[in-house]
Amino acid sequence: MELQELWRVIRKRLGMIVLIAVVATVTSGLLSKFVLSKQYAATATLFVIPQNSTQDLLTSMATGQKLVDTYAQFVLSRAVLTRVAESEGVSVAQLTKMIIATPDINTDLLTITVKSSSPAMAANIANAVARSTVTEVTSVQGQKNLEVVNPALSSNIPVAPKAAINVAIALVLGLLVGGGLAFLLEYMDDSIHSEDDVKRVLDLPLLTVIPTIDSTDNFRPGQKRPANPPLTKQRRQRTIRGQGTSGRIEGRL
Numbered sequence: 001m002e003l004q005e006l007w008r009v010i011r012k013r014l015g016m017i018v019l020i021a022v023v024a025t026v027t028s029g030l031l032s033k034f035v036l037s038k039q040y041a042a043t044a045t046l047f048v049i050p051q052n053s054t055q056d057l058l059t060s061m062a063t064g065q066k067l068v069d070t071y072a073q074f075v076l077s078r079a080v081l082t083r084v085a086e087s088e089g090v091s092v093a094q095l096t097k098m099i100i101a102t103p104d105i106n107t108d109l110l111t112i113t114v115k116s117s118s119p120a121m122a123a124n125i126a127n128a129v130a131r132s133t134v135t136e137v138t139s140v141q142g143q144k145n146l147e148v149v150n151p152a153l154s155s156n157i158p159v160a161p162k163a164a165i166n167v168a169i170a171l172v173l174g175l176l177v178g179g180g181l182a183f184l185l186e187y188m189d190d191s192i193h194s195e196d197d198v199k200r201v202l203d204l205p206l207l208t209v210i211p212t213i214d215s216t217d218n219f220r221p222g223q224k225r226p227a228n229p230p231l232t233k234q235r236r237q238r239t240i241r242g243q244g245t246s247g248r249i250e251g252r253l
Contacts, residue, residue: 009186010179017178024174025167032163039160041115042122044130045150046071048108068103068110071137071146075101075112080132088125098122099129109149119154126152 010017048067074080076099081092100113112129116122127148134146 009183013178013182013185017175017182020178020181021171021174024170024177028166028170029163032161032166036161037117038158039115039117040119040122040155040157041113041159042119042126042152042154043114043150044112044126044148044152046110046112046130046133047147047149048110049145049147050108065103065106065108067145068108071110071133072101072103074137074140075099075110075129075133077136080129080136083132083135084125084128087128088121090125095125095129098125110146112152114152115159119156123152123154 048071076096078092081095081099084090085092085095098114098116100115102111102113103109104111112126112133114122114126114129116125130148130151134144134148137146138144
């Protein structure tokens with residue numbers, strides 16, 4: 001399909017495409033503003049204490065990064081989650097969906113992020129998870145290799161839903177859906193509406209075009225149409241009639 005053909009289809013159904021995009025955008029904005037519940041995040045940061053200070057710098061960095069990755073798995077362990085669930089009054093399944101443990105690349109820091117519908121609950125759970133992780137790691141290894149350096153603080157700024165991003169995504173999806181529907185309707189439509197359709201579908205030369213005649217005369221059912229209907233202002237036509245061989249011409253406006 002050529003670019004001119006693509007543009008013809010888009011221009012033909014541009015109203016439908018714009019309508020779908022507008023409906024999708026407005027719906028997304030309303031859902032983000034009034035329907036979807038707000039989510040708040042709180043973050044606690046743990047520091048991995050080096051085990052052996054006599055190692056060279058590269059070896060120490062590699063060892064520390066491996067420990068951070070290992071301790072990130074401790075955060076989501078059943079022992080830690082069970083202890084936190086008992087203290088905070090939530091289930092282990094809920095905690096699994098709320099907690100994200102992220103090792104900071106090229107550092108000895110471990111970030112624990114908790115999302116909740118309550119800012120205070122998010123901060124409390126993040127701090128409880130951080131403390132339980134330190135306790136669990138110390139219990140397993142026999143020495144304290146983790147330290148809480150940044151406790152979680154509650155924030156009243158929601159992190160979700162992001163209305164601007166949702167609206168932008170809805171606008172793009174609306175345009176894509178509207179465009180796809182326009183091409184689908186064009187593909188299924190085999191009727192002829194214009195001169196271009198005749199040339200495109202039948203590949204035949206156009207001989208003539210029969211115009212649409214709008215009649216303003218009103219007739220009652222069963223009434224015969226007069227031979228010479230009265231001329232009105234809307235019917236601005238000239239009637240020219242030639243009679244006989246003398247070339248007589250009668251005109252009526």
